[in-house]
Amino acid sequence: MLNPLGEKLWSTGQFFGVDLQHEFRGVTARSGVLFPGPAGWGEFSPFTDYSDQQAALWLTAAIEAAYLPTDIPPGAFVSVNAIIGDHEDAVVATRRAIEIFGCTTIKIKLGSDLMRDLERLDSIVSTAGTVNQSILIRVDINGRWSLEQALIAFKELNRYPIEYVEQPCADQESLRELHQRVNIPIAVDESIRVHHHKSVREFADIAIVKVSPLGGLRATRHIAENIGVPVRVSGALETSVGLFPSLVAAWQLAPDHPAGLGTGALFATDLVTPITVPNKGVIAVQRRDPDPTLLTAHALGPLDQQYWRQRFEAAFHLLPQESRDLLTAGL
Ligand SMILES: [Mg+2]
Structure with a gap:
């Protein structure tokens, strides 16, 4: 059951379901609800494995995007990294990253098989070499390594141009130990959503912040300002419409580093034409309806x-008063 405010918001929603090119992060499609508001569109698309509490943060972010105007100067842009999907050929994807998207930072998810991982890294580096492009690589392990596996892997990773390794281990104790014993910077992603974030400096050098899972632009800014390590802004596989608040966050919070917002390349279908992908290594910070x-x-x-009605109801019940106030003023 929803209260009248919730029903009113729900009645404005537009359902969508779009496809990815390949399976990524265990999903092959993205679906959710778009809400229009006085400021623009907000996207409510929490992953199916997200709890109601996590979905409520996502809904908070969507309401903020739709109901709270953002001041961005015309012509603003952010640089982004390209991303290589789990099932993509690393040579083809690296050429596309450099020659089509103009990106010089490339992110790849690894962590299932070390030999295959190293082969993929070799492919990236040698492909960049053939087109004479120096690159930086961001590796995301999504917590798949044990401490022992990570220590072995990091020895091998030393020979690649790696900017950081994201979430090499899942638990904080392993990260802490690893952090003391290796030289490649460690970034945390999942960790900052499940742990109290004050102690991040003790186990990581960089924090990855994501606007939708963290509850919006203001919440993300608050975390970035208090977390004690530099941040990089990344997305959560939003559509080109839902990408806007993340672009703003990247522009405001980490303007000197590529953001992880080149995910449009993973989409087969989207809600705008053309899909937002990097051009000359950057993406414009602008809303797309x-x-x-x-x-x-x-x-x-x-x-x-x-399904989305149920997710929405559960999330709406957990909304902070601030979001309800935004809706009351703007709906
Ligand atoms: Mg990550």
Whole structure:
């Protein structure tokens, strides 16, 4: 059951379901609800494995995006890293990153098999070499390594141009130990959402912040200002419409470093044409409204709509008062 405010917001929502090119982060499609507001569109698309509490943070972010105007000067842009999908050929993807997207920082998810991981890193480095481009690599392990595996892997990683290794281990104790014993910078992503973030400096050098899972731009800024280590802004596989608050965060919080917002390249379909992908290594910090034709083409069936209604109800009940106030003023 929703209160009248929740019903009113819900009645403005537009369902969407779009496809990825390949499986990524265990998903092959992205779906959710877009809410229009006086400031623009907000995207509510928490992953299926997210708890109601995490979904509530995402809804908080979506409401903020739709109801709180953002002041961005015309012409603002952020540099971004390219991303190589789990099932993509590293040579092809590296060429695309450099020659089509103009990116010189490349992110790749590794951590299943060390031999294969090193082969993929070799492919990236040698491909960049053939086009005479110096690059930096961001490696994301998503917590897959034990401390022992990480120590072995880090020895091998020393020979690559790695900017940082993101979430090499899942638990804080392993990260702390690893941090003391290796030289490559360690970034944390999942850790800052599950642990109290004051102690991050003790086990990491960089924090990855993501606007939707952290509850919006203001919450993300608050975390970035208090976390004690530099941040990099990344996305959570939002559509080109839902990417905007993350672009703003990158522009405001880490303007000198590429953001992890080149994820449009992973989408097969989207709600705008063309899909937002890097051009000359950058993406413009501007809102993109969904194309009504594409919203119709990528609408959801009744069962999916029911699923999103349940997710929305659970999240709405957990909304902070601030979000309710924003809605009361703007709906
Ligand atoms: Mg990550």
